Amino acid sequence: MNHANKPPVGLLGFCIPAMEAMDSIGRPFVSVVPPEFEPYMQENGLEYVTWDFERVNEKSIQLADDLRAKGVELAIPLYEQTVEWAGALNGEFRNDRKLFTRYLLFRDKAMMKRRAQMYGIRVGVFEEADDRDAVRKFFKRVNTAAVKVDGDIEDPIHLKPLDAAGCKGHRMIRALADIDEIRDDEFPCLLETHLQGQEFSCEVFVHNGKVRFLNITEYVHLGHSNFVPASPALEERRPLIQKAVEELISAFEIQYGMIHPEFFITPDNVISFGEVAARVPGGHIFELIEKAYGFNPFVAFALAADPSTTDAEFEEFFPKIGEHKEFAGCLMVYPRKRVVTRVDVPERLLEDDYYEKHNLFVPANPKVAEREAFGDHYGTVYFRGDDCERMRDLLRDYEEVDFYDSDTPQQEQVTA
Amino acid sequence: MTDVGTEAGQLPKTDAHASGDLVDRLGAKLDTMLDKLGEAKPFAKSTYQTDVFQTSELMLSSDNGIRALYERAHRFDDVGLFASGAWADAAKLQPPLVEGSLKAHGVYPIVEILSDLRMLAIASGKQNHPEVSAADATNFLQEVMALNLQFVFPGDTEQERIEGGPHYESSLRLFRLLSDELGLSFIRExxxxxxxxxxxxxxxxxxxxxxxxxxxxxxxxxxxxxxxxxxxxxxxxxxxGPSTLCKQATTLAEYRKLLQQCEKSTLRDEAEQFATTVSKTGLVAPQHAILLRYLATKEPDIIPEALSLDDYGAAEFEGQIEFARQLVKAAIFPTTAQCILGFARVLERGLLSRQEVSVGLERLVDLDLQPDIRRSLLAQRSRHDGVTANSILLAGALSVLGQPLGVGQGRNPTCQAARGISLWSQYAPAYLIELVVSAARDGVVEIPFEGQTVRSDKAVVEMGRSLDLNLDPVSVVLVPHLDRIYEQMMKLVALRNEDGHKWVNPALYGRWVARGFSSVFADVALTTISGYEDFVRRFFATHHPSFNEGHSLMYPNPVGLCITNGHGDYLGPHAVSLQRVSEGPDGKLRIYFFNPNNEGRQDWGHDVKPSIADNGELEGESSLPFNQFVSRLYAFHYNPYEVGDAYAVPDAVVNEIQKEASDTWGRAFQWM
Structure with missing residues (x-):
């Protein structure tokens, strides 16, 4: 593959691994970064355009012109906030006005669900809510429909912000009392019923509407641990999963790029759609994919996003399914105490041959931030090995370990 | 932990010897990580550095682990382990910053230790560095060791452990390694x-x-x-305890008993021995306080000898003997013994004869203190010895009044407040006490500013930055207030078009500050330098005796300096007081100034090294040759009616100063 002769890729967001991936194949790139990264880009002699993704105004078309001036004909979204920008830019580059609107679907979780439902994809019952009363009403209705009587444990519902990445702001409401804790700034939001089954995500590289590579990531515990590729128990249902993915692709009219949907599957193979993103997934999944399969998923993203990539290029690039090198997993670690001053890593972990590395440091601020969502974990422990059952056991075991400890008593320090 | 101690017996965790197997395994991982880091493009290094830091952290938890790291330290610079961080350039590192990094949280202590191992690799010749020779590296590490004796010779107290930060054990291991490799013989000297x-x-x-x-x-x-x-x-x-009797007594109580059995001549000997030591070292032993208290009751006429008072001080003591004895009883205890030096100077300054001062000091004896002030003052003691907060405060007042240039800002960025306390102690001692009374009793300080009153009551102070109160008692009481008043005044002038200190300094410090003000900064944001030549000429015309028509300085001048590090890089603005301009022992003109940051040996780069002794400095003064001082100056006050002949300053002198300024701190700014 000769990447050096291709036009530069526009990378939306400051992301070192993405730049590194382009650099490794010799593909020119222009990063679109928030202004605070300008010194870094200059210092390292990297091509860039600065842009404030938070602000949309009549000058937004300027970004397309700036990128075009640098020869860019393709934009790749790296973060949630850049997804609609990628839609707008690629729509502009390809002269396809609808592309932007389609990308907007990815940014509104209620709209996303409705679209899926319209196309006959199985989803939970959902509703948008503007205030706590709406949440109460939804919770009661769901539980009435579930024919609960007094004393039964109520069915939980889920609350998610409409436009945040992944699990950010995700709340589970188990009882009416939980509803009082919702802050005003969490509205409007999406409410949905709890879906039964095992949760997993897919990382799908789509080109010309076709699935070019489908990875299944098995969630051991949502927001805490996952591994790639999925265990045989899940992998053997790959045909069903691929079918669900293809339905999604056609429902959302996805042509190029990658999507990261989440599904639930029951033991009797009923698949429900959770949500879908059109950007690099969280949970270190790209790192895990690279370790497990040996290809760089950022490069894969760029290939899939580029209409000019040929079938032969995909053939050469992606491994065959089942040809993974090993299982790669990670455990995301959250402090449990309010103040942490020490990291305790059990020696048996370091000596485990599945243990790869971790990045748990004593945090600069010993006071632990109130946890808002999954994804803001303090550190990660990485594992790799041949046996997915052992992998799962390790991830489960070490989730019980309290890595962050404290030398100070767990109460507010009184300052003199 | 399963395998600890397989090689070295059942050692406790602190000086653990990890199993060789584990160290080997981690070492192999580290080698791979270093390889990867080495292959990464410069812009991507940071993503690979973390892996190395983390694995290094694990290796730092054993003595053989840190050795294994050291064996690889010569590679660190090559692979870019420190690239684009504060530790990137070994030639720019500064020994005084090492302690702070080691005691920090987060990844910093690990990076610091790895950087020091790199330095050790350079010192031992395992690595060649284009700018740092083996001798440079050795000097660097020796200075680091000298500045961090608590790690070299740990006392193993709980306090050291807590203050040492989360990586205390790893730091100890680093210094053990440094001691093994570099030896300890140089340290005493x-x-x-x-x-x-x-x-x-x-x-x-x-x-x-x-x-x-x-x-x-x-x-x-x-x-x-x-x-x-x-x-x-x-x-x-x-x-x-330097005296004969001190050496006989093992406890303070015993020393007191010995004194009671002494003849007058022995007491005189004791007094003389203490006095000599204090004159030589400025350090006071706790027994000195016991002696003074005893003398105040039994033999007050020996007190002048015990304080080694000059004639003026002795006469003052005679005249104020009753009050002086009361002060000894109320303020001087083993805990507060250091104030004896200040007390002697207060007598020599004749301050007790000034009624407003003596009334102020008397008031401190039974002042009702705010509870938080009482707590902070009592926290200064190392043991519960029955001393009251009032005694501590009174002793503190004696220290500050006796040693105006001994005031320091401690670890706080509050040079403004320290400078004020020092200035008032010199020229407005009663006003200083008045401020202390107001803050300690009423919890508020008020200073007028352009027709309004700027107040610092409790709520205002609580909103301020948190300060390290390891300060002298007067500063403990006043600095939180002064800092907030300073901040509020700076806010009030924030929208004006010039450096706010022009108005804030005279308001904050009082009428001793001249109204004229000159700054190199054209804008209030302090980003652009303009009119530098005028600035230099005006300073000469107001401060240099050859050009200022003989108007010598009346009061200390609060001036602003741009502080630079040993390489001349700009570090930040700093407030000092210009105390006097006069010739040094070599006949060359020097500027003597008060630097509230208590740093003895400083190196501001390009051979600008403020000295604190041997160049005619009074105790507590720093000094620099006149032109060198000007080259770091960015703002000063002057009396507009006392401006001399600016045009007469030779161009060559102005140019030379301008070059020095633009080659050092000036590099951080735009020049117009």
């Missing part, structure tokens, strides 16, 4: 020199220097240098 530099300035706060003396006393005396040993034992005696 180094530290004793450092201590002498500090005490030459006669700081009011002597806790750190006392710790250093005790640490140095723990060091082995391997090269048998008699001068150093002599000096060290003199210092140790100064804090442990």
């Amino acid at each position: 180094y530290v004793v020199a450092e201590i002498r530099q500090i005490i030459a300035q006669r700081p009011i706060m002597t806790g750190r220097v006392r710790t250093m003396i005790r640490m140095a006393a723990r060091t082995p005396d391997s090269n048998g240098d008699d001068t150093i040993s002599g000096r060290l034992s003199e210092l140790t005696e100064a804090i442990d």
